[in-house]
Amino acid sequence: MAEAAISLNSADLPDPWGQSIEDIDPSRPEYFLNNRHGEYFRRLRKEDPVHFCAKSAFGPYWSITRFDDIVAVEQNTKVFSSEPSIIIGDATDDFEPPMFIAMDPPIHDVQRRAASPAVAPQRLSELEDLIRSRAAAILDSLPRDEPFNWVDRVSRELTTQMLATLFDVPFEDRYLLPYWSDIATSSEAVGVNFDMAERQRVMMECLAYFSKLWQERAAAPPKFDFISLMAHNPDTRDMVTNPMELVGNLMLLIVGGNDTTRNSISGGIVFLNQNPAEYDKLRANPSLIPNMVSEIIRFQTPLSHMRRTVKEDTVFKGKQIRKGDKVVLWYCSGNRDESVIDNPDEFHIDRDRARHHISFGFGIHRCMGNRMAEMQLRVLWEEIMKRFERIELVAEPKRVSSNFVNGYEEVMVRLHEKA
Numbered sequence: 001m002a003e004a005a006i007s008l009n010s011a012d013l014p015d016p017w018g019q020s021i022e023d024i025d026p027s028r029p030e031y032f033l034n035n036r037h038g039e040y041f042r043r044l045r046k047e048d049p050v051h052f053c054a055k056s057a058f059g060p061y062w063s064i065t066r067f068d069d070i071v072a073v074e075q076n077t078k079v080f081s082s083e084p085s086i087i088i089g090d091a092t093d094d095f096e097p098p099m100f101i102a103m104d105p106p107i108h109d110v111q112r113r114a115a116s117p118a119v120a121p122q123r124l125s126e127l128e129d130l131i132r133s134r135a136a137a138i139l140d141s142l143p144r145d146e147p148f149n150w151v152d153r154v155s156r157e158l159t160t161q162m163l164a165t166l167f168d169v170p171f172e173d174r175y176l177l178p179y180w181s182d183i184a185t186s187s188e189a190v191g192v193n194f195d196m197a198e199r200q201r202v203m204m205e206c207l208a209y210f211s212k213l214w215q216e217r218a219a220a221p222p223k224f225d226f227i228s229l230m231a232h233n234p235d236t237r238d239m240v241t242n243p244m245e246l247v248g249n250l251m252l253l254i255v256g257g258n259d260t261t262r263n264s265i266s267g268g269i270v271f272l273n274q275n276p277a278e279y280d281k282l283r284a285n286p287s288l289i290p291n292m293v294s295e296i297i298r299f300q301t302p303l304s305h306m307r308r309t310v311k312e313d314t315v316f317k318g319k320q321i322r323k324g325d326k327v328v329l330w331y332c333s334g335n336r337d338e339s340v341i342d343n344p345d346e347f348h349i350d351r352d353r354a355r356h357h358i359s360f361g362f363g364i365h366r367c368m369g370n371r372m373a374e375m376q377l378r379v380l381w382e383e384i385m386k387r388f389e390r391i392e393l394v395a396e397p398k399r400v401s402s403n404f405v406n407g408y409e410e411v412m413v414r415l416h417e418k419a
Contacts, residue, residue, distance in 0.1 A: 016040040021048050025056045026063055026330065026403075027088055029191025032304065033401040038345070041065050041333035050317045057191065058089040061307075061326035062319070067337040067358060069317060070329045073308060074362040077105065080308035080327055082365065087190050087404055088307050088328050105364065112368060114233035115253060118166055118226045119369045127165065131376055134161050135383045142415060147394050150411040155265040158380060162372075163257045168225035169213070180206045181258040184251040190404035207247040214240045226253050260302035260359075261373045263407035265380060266397075267300035268292075270411060271347045273393035278349045286385045292349035293377040298357035299347050301332040304406045306361060332406060334358045390416040 013030060014023075016039040024040055031037040044051045044065045051063040064070050073080045117123065138157050142148065156178055164174035183202045186194040210227065217223070218231040218240075230236040230249070239246050272279040282288055308327045313320070321327065335357050336344040342352075360367035367373070384391065391413050398410040 016043050021051070022054070024051065025053045026051075026065075026333075027053070027056050027058055027061070027191070027328070029401045029403050032191075032403055032406060033399055035399060037304075037332065038336060041330060041336065045333060045337060045339075050319045052319070059326070061088060061328050062321060063333075064327060064329050065333040065337075067334040067340040070331065070334045070358055071362050073316070073327060073329055074365065077364060079311055079314050081311045082108070082306075082308060084309065086306045086308075086365075087187070088305060088326065089188065089190060108364065110235045111230075111239075111249065114230050114236040115226050115249075116368055117229055118224055119372045121371065123224055124371055124375055127162075127372075128375060128379060130165065131158075131162060131379045132383065134158060135376075135380045139383055139387055144415055144417065147412050147414045150269055150391070150413045151262070151266050151408050154380075155262045155408075155411075158265065158376060159258050159262045162261075162376060163254065166226055166257060166372075167213075167253075168217075168223065168227065173209075176206075176209070177254055178258050178262075180251065181254045184255055185259060185402065185405050190402050192400075192402050203247055203251070206250065207243055210250050211240060211243070211246065214246070226250075256367065257369055257372070259405050259407060260367070261376050263302045263405070264297050264300045264373065264377055266408040266411045267302075268296040268377065268381070269391055269413060270393060270397050270408070271296060271299055272391075275347045278347060279390065281349055282385070283389070286382070288349050289381045289385070290374075290378055291351065291354045293374050293381065294354035294357070295347065295349055295351050296377065297359045297373070298335050298341075298354065300406065301335045301357075301359050302406055303359070304332040304403055305330050306365070331358050331361070387417060388415055389418045392416060 013034065013036055016024070016036075021043070024044060026037060026040045026044065031040060044063060049064070049066045049069060051065065052060070053063065054060050064073055135158055138154055142153055160174050160178050161171075163169075163177045164171055167177070169177065180202065183199055186192045186199065188194060188196065213227050214231050217225075217228040218237065220228070222228050222232040227250075230239060239249065272282065278292075282292060306329045308329065310321050310323055310325045310327060312323050315321070335341070338344055341356070360370040392415075393411065394414050395410075395412040397408050397412075400407045400409055
């Protein structure tokens with residue numbers, strides 16, 4: 001990265017309303033680490049919603065910050081391409097495996113279609129009882145007499161167990177999945193200082209593990225896990241001969257099923273504690289849980305951005321954008337757009353049209369596992385409300401330093417059981 005240091009002190013961050021508009025660089029990871037990014041985006045939405053940043057740690061780029069503008073860009077795949085990458089920075093280690101989320105039609109459509117039956121509606125209905133039994137077992141195993149980290153004991157554990165099912169990975173190997181996911185998203189290209197040689201080494205370990213599973217699944221009758229589906233589909237069964245494409249798509253599916261759900265599970269605890277009146281609403285009316293889940297996902301916005309690259313000179317909202325320019329779609333800003341969402345900075349579990357958000361993206365790249373994420377959160381909260389009067393946040397949450405994954409390292413809580 002061009003900037004050597006990341007400020008851990010929010011007092012050191014520039015005033016979002018005091019600096020010149022052209023100097024605002026909303027990609028700085030310390031804004032997200034300190035949960036201070038909101039005001040920079042509020043100013044951009046108000047004064048310069050299609051904003052050009054000439055100098056950043058990730059090179060020059062455009063920011064799209066309003067809800068409707070993000071949707072418009074998502075719909076125009078002929079001009080705004082997902083290739084070669086969907087994150088703001090470029091690979092610094094010549095290691096950027098291709099994956100279908102970073103591809104345009106028709107290849108994107110073919111590869112996505114091969115994996116999607118694993119999270120199709122019928123498959124999800126078959127998995128709900130399994131999710132419920134696992135959520136119940138996790139909650140029943142938690143300490144009742146001491147604080148603990150909700151991220152480790154619940155958020156990561158539930159999503160890891162379900163990922164193991166979606167990939168049909170041996171249960172004893174399940175912790176490899178979040179480990180690989182965290183390594184995959186730890187990149188200088190999103191503001192995380194990391195040993196990129198070590199990252200590449202770990203990804204090769206991941207590739208070796210899944211290549212073996214792929215060969216086993218290809219030789220066995222087809223099933224509904226991600227690997228078997230892709231190994232048997234005529235359009236993707238030869239992917240094993242392209243190791244970089246294989247590891248890229250596997251990491252996409254792991255990250256998509258891990259980071260997003262995990263951080264929304266953690267975020268829900270944080271938001272209810274920060275808004276005790278909403279917690280009171282939930283206790284009085286647990287039927288609000290499905291609506292609350294959508295509000296949690298909007299409010300958290302687990303992935304802060306996606307990038308597009310312009311394939312031809314274009315004019316967008318009066319701004320001349322050149323071929324090859326980076327365009328960053330800030331979902332975390334669109335989900336707080338005052339012109340589309342009433343009182344967007346307020347957390348309301350009974351919000352009207354709570355599902356009207358862009359945390360899952362829009363258009364052909366809309367999150368394939370969105371219903372799986374919603375179901376995991378819904379079932380978990382149904383089981384929580386059976387057991388606990390309150391889950392108390394006992395310390396300030398510790399967030400991750402990344403402008404891509406909007407997440408938590410630590411959410412310390414104490415349980416209060418129902419009488």
